[in-house]
Amino acid sequence: MIKRIIASVVLAVFAIPLFAVTDKEMEEARTITAQAYLRYANDGSGYLDDFKATTMSQLESKLKAKEKENIKAFKSVKVPSDYASWDKAKLVEFWGVTFFTSPNLAEKGKVARSRVKQRINAMTVAAPAPAAKEAVKEEVKTASSMSQEVKPDAEPSPAEAAPKAEEPAAPSVAEQIQEKQEDILADQDAIARDTEDRQYKKEDSGTWIYVLVLVVLIGVVVWLVVFAANMMKKQSEPLERSGAGDSGNASQARENADLRKQYTSVKAAMEEYKAAFEESQAENKRLRSDIKSLKEEIAQLKGGQEESRVASEPKTAPVRQNATRNAVTELYLGRVNGRGLFVRADRRPNPGHTIYKLETRDGLVGTFHVLDMPEVADMALNNPVEYLSGGCTAIDIEDTAGAGSIITENAGTAMFENGAWKVLRKSRIRFE
Known part of the structure; x- marks a missing residue:
């Protein structure tokens, strides 16, 4: 009771x-x-x-x-x-x-x-109001004086009672290698398309500039020829009517000689620009040939990768032999700047500077992820916008409160261009 x-x-x-x-x-x-x-x-x-x-x-x-x-x-x-x-x-x-x-x-x-x-x-x-606090204390004190303290039996927590969810099976080695090969092929296709677009844009831009200059020069030459013919006609008519003396003929000859010099100079300039235009056309043909060769190399690379994938399906051993044929080069990169370029690359981790680890087989395309080191995590989590936002994506990359480590869910892709590694696809991460 x-x-x-x-x-x-x-x-x-x-x-x-x-x-x-x-x-x-x-x-x-x-x-x-x-x-x-x-x-x-x-x-x-x-x-x-x-x-x-x-x-x-x-x-x-x-x-x-x-x-x-x-x-x-x-x-x-x-x-x-x-x-x-x-x-x-x-x-x-x-x-x-x-x-x-x-x-x-x-x-x-x-x-x-x-x-x-x-x-x-x-x-x-x-x-709560002070009066409510005092009333609560008085009620609890009165109730406590009526009986001894009763301790409820310990009950298992919901976390302990709940069964652990089964973890999904990890993908096989062959599937992981195949996925990486497909990512590299996709990135190489993107590089080829980007290179081709730049070459065609450069070609079209240069061609139109030379055509415009040539049209302007032709118009100037035609105008000068017409102007010179009219001047010569106007000056010859008075001389014929008046029968001017030798002095008049000499002055007319000098003017005619000056006009011929101007005509010759303009004609030489037109020939020079014409030669430059023909040279640009030849350069455009060479660029088309280079693009065609690049497409053929990519097609051959795709064929080799497809043959390797088909050969690896029955067994996993040939896949491993093919995977170890080309040595993997490891580079340690710093943060990514506003142009999407990694600011530095080292052969070994450089404390205070290294954020990412990149692996490449051909020195052209590679995959990267945040380096799994405590000092890297401490530095990146203190300033995620500077060190992570350029090369990573996350649900809320600025929300690092309580986080102690950085987990890479999907590696990013980078390409080597103009002496620096550039981000093609960012790495996806989460905080723990």
């Missing part, structure tokens, strides 16, 4: 709201959730990162057209009206978990759950 009384008193005590969520705090939590949801629902909403809003009206005044459309689904989710009896944990649970179970929300926007929990946990919820 005494135990029942104590239990009733304890339940009554804990029924008193120690932390009451106010309208202002509910509005702030809703605004935090809306801002995070809109940020993840649209890839082009990065401008929201620099805006700190505490009310929905402040947030909506800054939204662009796409976010105004997305917020309609957010507002359609019903919000409970009994939040005045919530504590901070219930506030975090609703906005960080329950709210995102609504089917009306976009799947991309639901990724914002972890950010919402973190930001609402950092909020300050109103503390």
Whole structure:
């Protein structure tokens, strides 16, 4: 009987709201959730990162057209009206978990759950009044004096009771090698297409420049010839009518000689530009031939890779022999700059500078990942934007709170161009 009384008193005590969520705090939590949801629902909403809003009206005044459309689904989710009896944990649970179970929300926007929990946990919820605190203490003291302390039997935690999920089987060695070969072939195709596009653009640009210059020169020459013919005709007519003396004939001869010199000079310039144009045409033919040769080499490489893949399907031993035919070169690279280039490359890890490890077989295309070393993880996690954003992608690459290591899920691809390694495809990572 005494135990029942104590239990009733304890339940009554804990029924008193120690932390009451106010309208202002509910509005702030809703605004935090809306801002995070809109940020993840649209890839082009990065401008929201620099805006700190505490009310929905402040947030909506800054939204662009796409976010105004997305917020309609957010507002359609019903919000409970009994939040005045919530504590901070219930506030975090609703906005960080329950709210995102609504089917009306976009799947991309639901990724914002972890950010919402973190930001609402950092909020300050109103503390209980002093009178309520004293009443709680008095009730607990009275109930404790009526009976001895009773300790409940320990129950297993949900984490211990839940069965462990079976881990998926790891891919075989042959599948891993085949996947890497296909990635390298795809990257080489991209290189060939990029090279071909640049050559054709260069060819078309140079051809049009020479054609334009040639047309202008031809127009100038024609104009000069017509002008010279008209001048000679006008000057010869008065001389024939008046029968001018020898002095007049000498002056006319000098003028005619000057016109002939100008005509000869323009004609020589036109011949020079014509020769330059023909030389550019020959250079264009050589570029076409080089592109054709490059295509043939890529086709041969594809054929060799396909034969190697087919030969490796029945057995794994030939795949390993083929994989070890070309030695793998390892390079240790620094951060990636704004142009997508690795700022340095070393043969060995360089503390304070090395971030990535790159492996290549031909010195042209290679795969890279974040180097698995504690000092690299410490340096990169302290400033992920500088050291990781240029070469990696993650769900939230700036959110490194509590992380101690960097796990590479998919290696990136890089190519060697103009004396430096350049990122073709970023590596996908996650934090633990």
